[in-house]
Amino acid sequence: MAKFVYADNAGTTAMSKTALDAMLPYLTDYYGNPSSIYSLGRKSRAALDSAREKIASALNARPEEIFFTGGGTEADNWAIHAALEKMGKKGKHIVTSSIEHHAVGHTLAALEKNGYEVTYLPVDGNGQISLSELENAVRDDTVLVTIMMANNEIGTILPIAEIARIAKSKGALFHTDAVQAVGHIPVDVRALDADMLSLAAHKFRGPKGVGALFVKKGHAIPAFILGGGQERGRRSGTENVAGIVGMAAALEEAVQNMDGNIVKITKMRDRLIKELLKIPYSRLTGDPVNRLPGTASFVFECIEGEALVLSLDAKGVCASSGSACSSASLDPSHVLLAIGLKHEVAHGSLRLTVNEANTEDDIDYILDVLPPIISRLRDMSPLWEEKMNVRA
């Protein structure tokens, strides 16, 4: 029987048993509307309060700084629009990086058509911005700096505390898309001094369709969705109680086990990196040191990433090429281009992302099946034939 190895945990995760068990009562017996004043409603309200406390605690935030959303993308959209509306009098300039998730990048691109000016900071080969370039980019009319905490495609972790300090020293608000970081590496909003921070439950073994935006106390940001006044009037709509409870349980578990998980996951990641870099004409993408514990990302020359992913799928391995969110696209990933890869090289990207649910057996299996697939695909590739002829 074919083995099944899920190695696309930066795309989404299987829910943890803890998260599922926490959710189920709120999908069955405890179905009250948290806005209702009878006991069944108050039960749901108490569950929301407890979830908010858990999430706040995981981020070293206060409960009143946590606003539940329908996911990380909504949180990013909201943060950006809220910052612009709040800071409208200061100006219309925004600073970001060239490797943001589309939830930030496409939102900013739309704003550029609407009178805003956006500076996209370049990154080096590791996916790092230059802090001095950031310092030069932030102007008197800069209202928002939004830079991700960790990249979804190449796993690079950016120095958010330093970035926030520069942004705020010039009077701009600072937002970070921490969707790939929360639950995986320590995230302390006080230490980072972020004004806003986005997270998504399904990236840390919680359910899909729920996330949160941290907003530092004192920033009375405008609402994103208006209606019944939920989330203290900032994000209306009957709360996804089960999803929120599942998110909180998943995050609490992730944070409790983080130290041990990081050791275990990093070991698996490093074995993938060490062994797969033995494949000729392969390269690690992303920062070799400051990278997410679970992200092993590569480019293999003369390979089509899509063919690689489908061949791995045939062997029971789930992996991705570029961002899962845009995997339907044929364009090479903007992140891989930003770190300086040529189009044809970027096409050969592979992202293997493991978490605490993976085992060393999974790594063995990937290391068994992947190299022969690459050999076979290269054997069929005219580009490879050409490269080998030139070499010979």
Place this chain on the structure above:
Amino acid sequence: MAKFVYADNAGTTAMSKTALDAMLPYLTDYYGNPSSIYSLGRKSRAALDSAREKIASALNARPEEIFFTGGGTEADNWAIHAALEKMGKKGKHIVTSSIEHHAVGHTLAALEKNGYEVTYLPVDGNGQISLSELENAVRDDTVLVTIMMANNEIGTILPIAEIARIAKSKGALFHTDAVQAVGHIPVDVRALDADMLSLAAHKFRGPKGVGALFVKKGHAIPAFILGGGQERGRRSGTENVAGIVGMAAALEEAVQNMDGNIVKITKMRDRLIKELLKIPYSRLTGDPVNRLPGTASFVFECIEGEALVLSLDAKGVCASSGSACSSASLDPSHVLLAIGLKHEVAHGSLRLTVNEANTEDDIDYILDVLPPIISRLRDMSPLWEEKMNVRA
């Protein structure tokens, strides 16, 4: 042992077994990201496709006209902002009713501060607008008419087909918040000729935190949330696969059983109305004929709705006073004021909403416990004492 009767189904519902059973595999084994190209991802993609077809079929829409959202409130917010952006060249005037849900009403109120003009059509004592007043209200610069299909507090069903015809004859877009209607009464988007229609899963025994916006084919409305390009670029963010599957299963079931359910539910509702109107100084709110099958809504003079709800809760009955979404508020409901009730009378509102999960036993129990509660609360009320003295 105390009986438990849930009679707040317009606030939210317990999930049907069908919906929960449909969801569970997508909370456990089938956790793939629908954007991923491997088989686990394609499984989720197929589930979304199937859900979209079921929801389209339930509304007599096409699958490509259905966009999944995080709930009814998000759908309402999106519809309104999309209409204004799309129709910006025509004008800045919007027509609505004075009994809309806050998801529409508060969104429009915010737009009024932003250069838009809103006409709030008054309603009669039954909660019905005047079609001739609507005809007069729609102007050359009216870009949107948004009027709910059925009211959440008083159960009045509005004549949406006629309203849509008038709106569209004047070149305005027509949106209806059908959150209380879908799954409960026939909703045929072709017969209604609506441009946009909002629905929420948790009102028809689906999960909380998921909804949909119907957008008539040909209207290329702008996106609400930007990012990875999900929902054909209109509403980005990793899809809430389990929630969407649960919503589709719940709606399919509700539509399949609708005829029988309406008979059963109407009978329960009518018994509540007939018996509870025997209480002196009581009044039905909402249209006595064109009303939702499950909504029995009243005002009882010299009663505080909140005390009534809490007293019912002590007897194991879940009910609401005014809209569940604003039950934390002490202001009387804008709907009850719009139908001409005085403040002090509106405060004594009670909404009992039943669905197919209720039984005639539930109605017996409510009819047993409610009249003595009202007597007791009135015996403690100075207003009631005064009224009885005047009468004597």
